[in-house]
Amino acid sequence: MIDHCYDFAESARAQGRPIVGIMCEFTPREIILAAGAVPVCLCGGSAATIPAAEQLLPANLCPLIKSTFGYHLTGKNPFLNWADLVVAETTCDGKKKMFELLGTSKPMYVLELPQKAEEPDALEHWVLELRKFQQFLASRFGVAITDRQLTRAIELMNRERRLRRQLADLMTAEPPPITGRQLLDFKSIISGIEADLQQYERALQMYAPANDRTAPTQHTTHNTHHATRNTEHAPPVRVLLTGVPVVHGAERVLELIEGCGAVVVCLENCTGLKPILEDVDVNNESDPIRAIGQKYYHLPCSVMTPNPRRFETLRALAARFRPQCVIELVWQACLTYDVESWKVRKLVEDELRLPYLKITTDYSPSDSTRITGRVEALLEMVRAKGG
Amino acid sequence: MICAGIDAGSRATKVLLFDSEHARIVGSGLADQGVEQQRLTAELFDRTCGDARLDRAAVGPIVATGYGRNAVRFADTTITEITCHAQGVHHLAPDVRTIIEIGGQDSKFITLEDGGRVRDFAMNDRCAAGSGRFLEVVAARLGVDLSTLGELSRHSCQAALISSMCVVFAETEIIGLLAEGVAAPDIAAGVQNAIALRVAALAGRSVTPPVCFTGGVALQSGMVRALETAFSCAVFVPSLPQYTGALGAAILAGRQFRTRPLL
Numbered sequence: 001m002i003d004h005c006y007d008f009a010e011s012a013r014a015q016g017r018p019i020v021g022i023m024c025e026f027t028p029r030e031i032i033l034a035a036g037a038v039p040v041c042l043c044g045g046s047a048a049t050i051p052a053a054e055q056l057l058p059a060n061l062c063p064l065i066k067s068t069f070g071y072h073l074t075g076k077n078p079f080l081n082w083a084d085l086v087v088a089e090t091t092c093d094g095k096k097k098m099f100e101l102l103g104t105s106k107p108m109y110v111l112e113l114p115q116k117a118e119e120p121d122a123l124e125h126w127v128l129e130l131r132k133f134q135q136f137l138a139s140r141f142g143v144a145i146t147d148r149q150l151t152r153a154i155e156l157m158n159r160e161r162r163l164r165r166q167l168a169d170l171m172t173a174e175p176p177p178i179t180g181r182q183l184l185d186f187k188s189i190i191s192g193i194e195a196d197l198q199q200y201e202r203a204l205q206m207y208a209p210a211n212d213r214t215a216p217t218q219h220t221t222h223n224t225h226h227a228t229r230n231t232e233h234a235p236p237v238r239v240l241l242t243g244v245p246v247v248h249g250a251e252r253v254l255e256l257i258e259g260c261g262a263v264v265v266c267l268e269n270c271t272g273l274k275p276i277l278e279d280v281d282v283n284n285e286s287d288p289i290r291a292i293g294q295k296y297y298h299l300p301c302s303v304m305t306p307n308p309r310r311f312e313t314l315r316a317l318a319a320r321f322r323p324q325c326v327i328e329l330v331w332q333a334c335l336t337y338d339v340e341s342w343k344v345r346k347l348v349e350d351e352l353r354l355p356y357l358k359i360t361t362d363y364s365p366s367d368s369t370r371i372t373g374r375v376e377a378l379l380e381m382v383r384a385k386g387g
Numbered sequence: 388m389i390c391a392g393i394d395a396g397s398r399a400t401k402v403l404l405f406d407s408e409h410a411r412i413v414g415s416g417l418a419d420q421g422v423e424q425q426r427l428t429a430e431l432f433d434r435t436c437g438d439a440r441l442d443r444a445a446v447g448p449i450v451a452t453g454y455g456r457n458a459v460r461f462a463d464t465t466i467t468e469i470t471c472h473a474q475g476v477h478h479l480a481p482d483v484r485t486i487i488e489i490g491g492q493d494s495k496f497i498t499l500e501d502g503g504r505v506r507d508f509a510m511n512d513r514c515a516a517g518s519g520r521f522l523e524v525v526a527a528r529l530g531v532d533l534s535t536l537g538e539l540s541r542h543s544c545q546a547a548l549i550s551s552m553c554v555v556f557a558e559t560e561i562i563g564l565l566a567e568g569v570a571a572p573d574i575a576a577g578v579q580n581a582i583a584l585r586v587a588a589l590a591g592r593s594v595t596p597p598v599c600f601t602g603g604v605a606l607q608s609g610m611v612r613a614l615e616t617a618f619s620c621a622v623f624v625p626s627l628p629q630y631t632g633a634l635g636a637a638i639l640a641g642r643q644f645r646t647r648p649l650l
Contacts, residue, residue: 377469
């Protein structure tokens with residue numbers, strides 16, 4: 001995906017389209033697309049850029065924040081180098097303060113995200129922020145952002161979300177036709193690329209249940225596959241993976257889990273289903289900004305307080321994807337997900353009645369053996385329960 | 388049938404031979420872990436068979452467990468130490484509901500259901516602060532042998548407070564305490580308390596007795612008392628506390644072999 005994103009962004013730049021970096025799923029890509037710009041996800045997933053970041057940032061900070069900032073300092077992310085603007089939100093404190101540092105050498109625009117999404121005025125505040133953002137983008141890039149353009153962008157993003165949901169739905173099958181890692185690979189760092197959407201459509205045709213007989217069932221066998229000798233032939237254990245985003249380059253834990261003889265049937269996080277479960281209401285043509293705001297303002301991120309929608313989402317996804325256990329991934333020093341994990345564990349164990357495992361780690365592979373051991377023990381537990 | 392369990396731990400490898408028909412242990416051996424793990428394990432296995440006056444060919448299925456389980460190439464299969472410790476302890480003390488296992492670099496907290504099945508478990512993450520390695524570092528810093536560290540703690544008048552969550556920081560903290568003139572027994576006792584509190588934090592929820600304490604650190608006198616204080620309940624150490632993982636592996640080897648061929 002990255003290679004063709006590179007080509008896409010390069011040719012978009014040649015046509016004079018601005019590149020707008022985004023840092024979070026709260027950013028409404030629709031408004032950026034309507035401004036004729038290309039939204040690119042810039043969340044860092046590389047351990048290699050962290051040492052550079054630690055020259056300015058504390059070591060005890062989430063690796064995603066450090067890696068993203070490290071990319072900026074080392075100039076190793078071409079998309080970030082190209083970005084004419086970076087848009088972000090007031091999500092967690094670590095990101096918020098990092099954006100201030102990033103803003104000293106990169107044009108930044110930070111949207112203020114209300115964190116009590118359940119309050120009646122939260123949406124109003126967010127819609128106001130989006131209107132300001134719309135004006136800012138229009139004047140910055142010298143374009144008009146019309147309702148018509150917004151509506152077209154909404155339709156494009158809705159189509160992308162619908163296709164990605166349908167791809168994710170393939171995982172309801174038993175066993176699923178692809179691995180969780182393969183599903184994650186479909187996620188592009190640039191939204192709204194027509195070639196991507198067509199690829200999704202082809203994949204859906206190939207793996208759709210109706211074509212089961214002709215579809216190549218290339219289950220598991222990712223290159224990290226090293227299932228233990230006794231589980232090689234056992235059916236994969238169905239795992240729901242929740243917690244922090246698994247951004248490009250930081251897929252290690254997902255690969256370790258599937259390498260142990262499991263299949264991640266549901267990725268609940270921001271790189272999975274969480275941000276694509278809802279569409280923007282395309283019928284609100286008189287006020288598309290409000291319609292966009294309605295979709296985005298209450299994403300169940302752990303920065304929200306309280307965050308009941310996360311638990312509602314987990315309940316619904318568990319019912320749909322029928323996991324046999326839940327694994328929660330927490331990036332070290334991600335305080336909001338770490339603290340909230342207690343509630344997730346309670347939900348999973350007491351209500352869903354499933355085994356739960358929390359993995360706290362960062363981008364360095366030094367604890368891979370330990371993580372594998374714990375995942376294998378969890379899978380043994382699940383299998384013992386089943387048999 | 389003689390079954391074997393091999394627990395390739397981070398600091399020591401344990402081999403246990405188990406007669407599955409008579410449900411009794413027929414041999415055991417232990418060796419320090421080293422660089423050439425495969426060779427060391429094979430040698431220990433042969434030696435343990437020899438000591439038990441068993442022909443190596445008479446040993447049936449072999450299950451490897453522990454941190455280095457995948458490196459034991461001659462094992463028929465591998466099972467994690469969580470499942471194996473649960474099985475081993477259940478064999479020795481069927482009524483146990485909670486296991487605290489502290490080894491070279493791990494501390495584990497395992498809760499059991501009836502029948503010895505794992506109900507839930509927790510392990511320390513990257514840091515070794517709640518493990519045997521911590522005790523090694525402290526013993527070296529205090530200039531005593533690891534085997535006498537527990538004894539030293541018995542002479543403590545007031546255990547030092549050691550709060551660091553990391554072995555490296557804890558060592559720095561201990562250097563500071565020594566510089567302040569804190570007595571070595573108080574530091575030794577403080578370290579035991581720190582480990583016990585780390586494990587209690589892992590446990591998180593209420594602890595169901597009976598509580599069994601295994602792993603190499605269970606051999607340290609003073610640790611049981613520290614754990615009993617941290618958990619506010621009685622803790623006992625079974626016979627062969629270092630071998631419960633290998634024992635569980637051997638028992639599971641016999642069981643798997645009975646139900647279906649291993650390969």
